[in-house]
Amino acid sequence: MSSINLQGIKGVIPAMMTCFDESGAFDEKRQRDLTRFLLSKNIDGLYLTGSTGETFLMSSDERKKVVEVVIDEVAHKIPVIVHVGDIGTDKSIDLARHAYKMGADAISSVPPFYFKFSSDEIVSYYQDISESVPLPMIVYNIALAGLVDFNTIKRLAKIENVKGIKYTATSHYEILRIKEEIGKDFMVYSGCDEMAMSGLAFGSDGIIGSFYNVIPELFIQIVQAERENDIKKARSLQISADAIIFFVLEHSFFASMKKMLSWIGHDAGFARKPFAPLTAEAEEDLRRGLKEIRDRYHITGVEVLENL
Template sequence: MAKYNVNEIKGVIPALVTTFDMDENFDEKRMRALVDHLIGKGVDGLYLTGSTGEGFLMTPQERMKVVEVVVDQVNGRIPLIAHVGAIGTKISIDLAKQAASAGVDAISSVPPFYWKFGADDVFNYYKDITGSTDLPMIVYNIALAGLVGFEQVKRFSTIEGVAGVKYTATSHFEVMRMKEEIGNDFLVYSGCDEMAMSGLSFGADGLIGSFYNLMPELFIAINKAMAERDLKTAEEKQRIANIIIMHATQKNYVAIMKRALSWMGVDGGYCRRPFSNFGASEEAVLKDEFRLLRDKHDIKGVDFLDAL
């Protein structure tokens, strides 16, 4: 049973990585440790089995297992959003019903992808999934699966139970427009890590992103600074975050985050193929690169870099 009202789901919300062992099996022990680490860091919620969580590389049964484990480990300490997106509506409904039964606080979904579905098909996809549980739906707008325009989001907002959007796009003027035309209660989560400050400045209610797994302290500081209108601090923290993000995204950044977590004693495990992983020699090079980056830009106060 949900423990939080959707209007309480705000702040810094990592799009949680899924921990796999070297044989690509879900590693429950690693996942539980990562959840505790992030809660200890002060994150405001978790977003499960999404793109960063390699959700589309798992079977529905595996995704359900991840949700069950995370709900159990969190034990009501912070809100949880489960991504239930799939190409097929039936699969998404099955995932949504299980997530509701497990005890998450909201569900989310990318639009159906691969085939070129029409506007009514996508609308009915969200209507059917949202209607399958009592949980609020957060629509997921991302180029990887298919961007949905402002008018589509506005139409989705008419579905009973659709409470907001995870907006992973750079056109942040649309955030302000959503608040003005759909209503201030319609939640908008900024999904571009490198534009967290921008998303908040245009009225986003919270931040959902990948790099919050690795360096939540930077984004917690950005969120706090923006709330206090301390633009200088927010700008400096965003600058540091972007230096790291731009370097990491030249390679498989999810694998980088998982290895870098281990440098702080929190083993994020490995990625599933076809994503690549880092061997011991490659990881040694990766550490050297981050040390050089840290020293070149005189970066302090980023835990995974301080640990090197």
């Protein structure tokens, strides 16, 4: 049985990027700097070795090293959730046990992917991992790995240590259903950056996403506006955030976010192959486009946009 209360983990939680050097090796110095940068923004937690962390391009040992470095740098200042998902149950259990040993506050996992696993097999996967460590499990529902249906979510919620879900899907009406049919104490984390406002409005307890690495200020304000029931302000902030998100997505996603941080003195390194690097021409276009967005939407207080 989990000894940690997941209900204390709320708010803005970046799905943290993993830092690699020019040769593609994990870069501890850059990772520690990125951790300190995000802590300085008063975020509410970190989600490690997930999709944004390029986790499936890493070995298990590399994933463990990321966890060790970040948890050491965080030093219990904020909660840390470790994604342990993989295609094999034994691999995920090994990662879960390591996360527990290192002091993680919770674990998370995508469902087993590639093969078309049955609902029973998916439930068994989560059951086995959840029983391997006394940490709360957050199911990770994302189309990239295969969305689980609502009935399966309900079955998963009956597993003793499954305490929440990272809901990276656009069908936000199911967030309402989860809260009504499973229970208000079952934690829901909205995972679509471009729909953070919607996820919160539909009852999510927090938001976990990629762009919180580079523009956390906007999402911290969105959460605050939602808490104050200032829907007009939240909507305006989401419009600004979406303009940035959709523009950046026109470029090499991981390389662009890492490059943006380098502009403000926080070099997050390079994307790992086969992700493409950002060319000099693309970087110039990125700068020019983000400056235009900043000025058009009158965005202030976002560090990566201030000195374009």
